[in-house]
Amino acid sequence: MMNYSSGAPHPDTGEGGAPAVRAQDLTVVRGPRTVLRGLDLTVPRGQVTGLLGPSGCGKSTLMRAIVGTQAKVTGTLDVLGLPAGHPALRTRIGYVTQAPSVYDDLTVRQNLDYFASVLDPGLPYTRIRSRGGTSIAADRRRDNVTRAITDVDLATHADVLAGNLSGGQRSRVSLAVALLGTPELLVLDEPTVGLDPVLRRDLWQLFHTIAAERGAGLLISSHVMDEAERCHRLLLMREGEILADDTPDALRTGTGSDTIEAAFLHLVDAAVAASRTKETSR
Ligand SMILES: Nc1ncnc2c1ncn2[C@@H]1O[C@H](COP(=O)(O)OP(=O)(O)OP(=O)(O)O)[C@@H](O)[C@H]1O
Structure with missing residues (x-):
């Protein structure tokens, strides 16, 4: 495997505090195929x-x-x-898949209320109210829901049924669900697909705010190379291997390229040439 790096120190390695993600020799088999092959990578917090x-x-x-x-x-x-999959990680990670997972017959707020109650169980709000009281958990849940709806710019649609939203709006409901528990790691699988340029820009601003103000690590997949420029660091993948783990600047400089796309193509060509050399020397 070729893993390009400028050699610049990786943020938050060796300075105390575990990074958001650290993988060594990570391999995954799906069906008959080895889909990930011996990956080494780090995803820092706060970036x-x-x-x-x-x-x-x-x-x-x-x-x-x-x-x-x-x-x-x-x-x-x-x-x-902690080891991936540890039960203690459940409330510390926000994950958004490519297919939005929301209930069409609930409104935006009801969807979030439901997921908030799963994340932060306590007495249902209506039961508390009927007893004339309130609870810290219920207040916290309601505040979290309102904040998450505002974060994804859906406050004007809070009472609209999810089934009546556009594709991009439904994706944002999923993102809001992932933001509910103030996660320390957000894993977002192509969160900006199908969104208009203004919304994409606003969401990227939100991602940076979450990293800077909440110190969370964000791992965001995309196959749109222009989104690479908006990231602090990049993991470039090809055929189940990591071609590069570096900053956009270091990648451009190290490959003598003007754009991330050109840097990626340069690294692909180098990887193909290296594997041919390996095969012919066998
Ligand atoms: N359920 C499955 N069983 C077996 N192989 C699978 C399964 N799902 C995906 N794969 C294979 O694993 C490989 C990696 O798929 P994966 O979905 O991780 O790629 P990706 O980079 O996220 O693609 P995309 O950008 O299109 O979403 C593919 O070659 C795919 O065919």
Whole structure:
């Protein structure tokens, strides 16, 4: 495997505190195929890391392994200092899949109320009210729901049935669900697909705010290379391997390229040439 790096120190390695994600020799088998092959990578806290590569290269599989929903994972995979899939990670990670998972027959707020009650169980709000009281858990849940709806710019649609929303709006409801528990790691699988440029820009601003103000690590997949420029760090993937784990600047400089797309193509060509040399020398 070729893993390009500028050699610049990785943020939050060796300075105390486990990174958001650390993988060593991570391998995943799906059906008859080895889909991820011996990956080494780090996702820091407090930064936005982009996961880029062509369709089918293994981005979603890597994300599933990190959030603990992927079978047949070998090697080392630590998340927030614990082994991936550890029960204590459940409320500390926000995960948004490519297919929005929302209930069409509930409104935006009802969807979030439901997921908030799963994340932060306590007495149902109506039962508390009927007893003339209130509870800290119920207040906290309601505040979290309102904040998450505002974060994704859906306050004007809070009482609209999810089934009556556009595709992009439904994706934002899923994102709001992932933001509910103030996660320390957010794993977002192509969160900006199908969104208009203004909304994409606003969401990227939100991602940076979450990283800077809440100190969360964000891992965001995309196959749109222009989104790479918005990330602090990039993991470039191809055919189940990591081609590069570096900053956008270091990648451009190190490959003598003007754009991330050109840098990626340069690294692909180098990887293909290296594997040909290996085959002919056998
Ligand atoms: N359920 C499955 N069983 C067996 N192989 C699978 C399964 N799901 C995906 N794969 C294979 O695993 C490989 C990686 O798929 P994955 O979905 O991780 O790629 P991706 O980079 O996220 O693609 P995309 O950008 O199109 O979403 C693909 O070659 C795919 O065919």
